[in-house]
Amino acid sequence: MKHGCAPLTTALVLGLACLATPGRADVVSDGSTLNSMVRYFVDSGHVTVRSLINDYALPLEGDAALTVHWNNEHVTIPAIQAPVGSPEAIDAITTASRPISGNAYQDYVKTRNEFEGSLTKGPAAVDGYYSIEEDFVGRQVGAHYNRDLMSAMNLAVVGSYGWDDIKPLPDDRTSTPPSERTTKHVSAVGTQILGPASLLRYGLELNVVDGLQHNPYRNVFAGGTHVPERHPDHRERRDAFVKFNQYLPNRSSMKLDYRLYNDDWGITSHEIETDLDQYITHSFSAHYEYRYYTQTRAYFYQSEYATVNGVDGYLSGDYRMNVLSSHLFGASFHMDMDALAASHTFFGRMAVWLNYERYFNSNNYSADILETGLDFHFQ
Amino acid sequence: MTHARRRTLASSLITALALAALLGLGSGCAANAPAYQREHLVDRIMSFDADARASARKMKTFEAREGSTGGVGGAGGGCACK
Numbered sequence: 001m002k003h004g005c006a007p008l009t010t011a012l013v014l015g016l017a018c019l020a021t022p023g024r025a026d027v028v029s030d031g032s033t034l035n036s037m038v039r040y041f042v043d044s045g046h047v048t049v050r051s052l053i054n055d056y057a058l059p060l061e062g063d064a065a066l067t068v069h070w071n072n073e074h075v076t077i078p079a080i081q082a083p084v085g086s087p088e089a090i091d092a093i094t095t096a097s098r099p100i101s102g103n104a105y106q107d108y109v110k111t112r113n114e115f116e117g118s119l120t121k122g123p124a125a126v127d128g129y130y131s132i133e134e135d136f137v138g139r140q141v142g143a144h145y146n147r148d149l150m151s152a153m154n155l156a157v158v159g160s161y162g163w164d165d166i167k168p169l170p171d172d173r174t175s176t177p178p179s180e181r182t183t184k185h186v187s188a189v190g191t192q193i194l195g196p197a198s199l200l201r202y203g204l205e206l207n208v209v210d211g212l213q214h215n216p217y218r219n220v221f222a223g224g225t226h227v228p229e230r231h232p233d234h235r236e237r238r239d240a241f242v243k244f245n246q247y248l249p250n251r252s253s254m255k256l257d258y259r260l261y262n263d264d265w266g267i268t269s270h271e272i273e274t275d276l277d278q279y280i281t282h283s284f285s286a287h288y289e290y291r292y293y294t295q296t297r298a299y300f301y302q303s304e305y306a307t308v309n310g311v312d313g314y315l316s317g318d319y320r321m322n323v324l325s326s327h328l329f330g331a332s333f334h335m336d337m338d339a340l341a342a343s344h345t346f347f348g349r350m351a352v353w354l355n356y357e358r359y360f361n362s363n364n365y366s367a368d369i370l371e372t373g374l375d376f377h378f379q
Numbered sequence: 380m381t382h383a384r385r386r387t388l389a390s391s392l393i394t395a396l397a398l399a400a401l402l403g404l405g406s407g408c409a410a411n412a413p414a415y416q417r418e419h420l421v422d423r424i425m426s427f428d429a430d431a432r433a434s435a436r437k438m439k440t441f442e443a444r445e446g447s448t449g450g451v452g453g454a455g456g457g458c459a460c461k
Contacts, residue, residue, distance in 0.1 A: 035432075039436070041440070053436075055432065191427065193417070193420060196416040196417065196418075196419060196420070197419045197420070199420060199425060199427070201427050205449045207448065207449070237447070237448060237449065238449075239447070239448070239449035241449070243427065245425050245427070247419040247420070247422065247424075247425055252424070253422070253424045253425050259449065261447035261448070261449060263447070267446045267447060269445070269446065269447040271447075277424035278424075279424070285423075285424060287424075293441075293445060295445065295446050295447060298446065320444065320445055320446040321446055324445060324446065326444075326445065355433075359440075359444075361444065361445075365444065367440075367444075369440070
């Protein structure tokens, strides 16, 4: 395995297995939970993603807990929607964000599986992540430690290292060789009680990414011809965020979030989000959200490039590198079945929820996201 | 505004936020709540962590459609291409 991380992964897996063994920490008979959900995503380009997500949390003795996460995704990128040989079809094929090999006039379908595990012991946690799809394998190991500094203050530090293998599929228009990418992450997060009904969280994050960071299937029109997209191999991404939660007198809460992001590609972004949660009955609650996002463009992004050398040798057809703003509206409903606990013990351990989000941005892109889930408490 | 000036401004803002956070750490939380007054703070609708899974899913969605990342207090993962 690359980067010498195989021993680290093996140690993590063995560590998780040992700590989860009854000889080390006996499993507590109650308190475990299973959360299952279905997520359906469809955007204005008719890309669809169906996700089946399962999370299992198992409390262990000695202030420890084990969590396992599995996500199975089915992604469909539609066929080129233009007559064969037409200028529109040629343009769509040459700038496609999917592999084009042979027939571009049929859907491209791929499956992605994602696994995560974490072991928490007191204030410390270790976690591992593995994601696999046809042209991509992602891995990550991380550690987390938090400490109460005062009676109303907690500070957490997080570090992780990720390493990905990118193996582009055969493509008629590009020939990107197999590549790698690494991500180093550190963050510090403070959580503070401001009063009997107010919480504040703030943090700083730094991500350093090295390796392939452009779409290996996309071409850019430059100097009168189409050439493969090319982004810098190094990117330093940092952000700071503040989250404020306020409990309101009528059994509701209001949340205000702000995030400032900046990277060395020249992108600076601002994000604000507000959420309102309201109990309608003892066990039925509603959640409403709005998010606004705006960003500047990367220094090498241009709508047209005069030469194939682009800007400092870089070319991008990725609209995420351009000036952009977006809005998101969402609403969700959550119902605990505990009212049924006296007569139907089984149903009394359940909660069900439904979530809908509408996203749209200044690039004439929009998406609808529908999620529904079931939470089950085993005891 | 030039690219260099924008970067300087953003770096200054992040530094200012960091300093503000550190000042918050040292303030001693004069307005904090005794344990018996924290009933509302542990309610599900006040929890930062109850939102964590949803925040992580949203971050992956946004990473594939916007140029920035972060804000959930943890690292992301996976391929940002569709």
